[in-house]
Amino acid sequence: VKGLRAELAFEDYVLSMGWSIEKSPSSEDRAKHIDYYVSNPILKKKISFDVKKSSSSKEIWIEHTNVKGNTGWLRGESDCIAFYLDDTDRRLLVVDRDELLDFLNSVIDDNVTDKKKEAYLRAYQRKGRNDLIAKITEEDLKSLVTTRTWEVLV
Numbered sequence: 672v673k674g675l676r677a678e679l680a681f682e683d684y685v686l687s688m689g690w691s692i693e694k695s696p697s698s699e700d701r702a703k704h705i706d707y708y709v710s711n712p713i714l715k716k717k718i719s720f721d722v723k724k725s726s727s728s729k730e731i732w733i734e735h736t737n738v739k740g741n742t743g744w745l746r747g748e749s750d751c752i753a754f755y756l757d758d759t760d761r762r763l764l765v766v767d768r769d770e771l772l773d774f775l776n777s778v779i780d781d782n783v784t785d786k787k788k789e790a791y792l793r794a795y796q797r798k799g800r801n802d803l804i805a806k807i808t809e810e811d812l813k814s815l816v817t818t819r820t821w822e823v824l825v
Contacts, residue, residue, distance in 0.1 A: 678707075680823045684822075690711050695719075720765075725754055728756050729808050732805070732806055734804050735803045743802070751767055765820075766818050783795070783796050790804070793805060
C-alpha cells in the first residue's frame with residue numbers, strides 16, 4: 672500500500688506537469704526495476720523511473736542486491752529514481768540512478784554488518800537473507816548534482 676501511494680503521487684506530479692506517463696509491464700518492473708516511462712515534450716525523449724517509498728528523510732534504504740541475491744534496484748536499468756519521502760511531506764526527490772550508484776560506490780564501507788544501527792553508508796545484510804543494502808539520508812541525496820525536488824500538490 673505504501674509503495675502504491677508513492678506511485679500515485681509520482682503519477683499525479685507527472686500529469687500535473689503536462690507530461691505523458693506509461694506504466695511499465697510488471698515483468699519489466701521486476702527484471703529491469705523500471706516502474707514508469709515519462710515523456711517530457713521539452714526533452715523529446717522517454718525517461719525511465721523507479722519509484723521508491725521512504726518513511727523517513729533520515730533513513731532511506733538503498734538496495735544493491737535483493738533478498739534473492741539478484742541485482743537490486745540500484746543496479747537496475749532505470750534512468751532515474753524518484754524517492755517519495757513520506758505522506759505528510761509529499762515531496763519526491765528525483766536522482767539520476769547512475770550518479771547515485773557512483774556516489775554510493777565511492778562512499779559505502781564494504782565491510783558488511785548485520786547490525787541495522789551500523790548501516791549508515793555501510794553494506795548491511797539482514798540475517799538469513801541474501802540482500803545487500805545500505806542506509807542514506809535526504810542530505811546525501813541532495814548532495815548529488817542531478818537531484819531535483821518535486822512538490823506533489825495533490
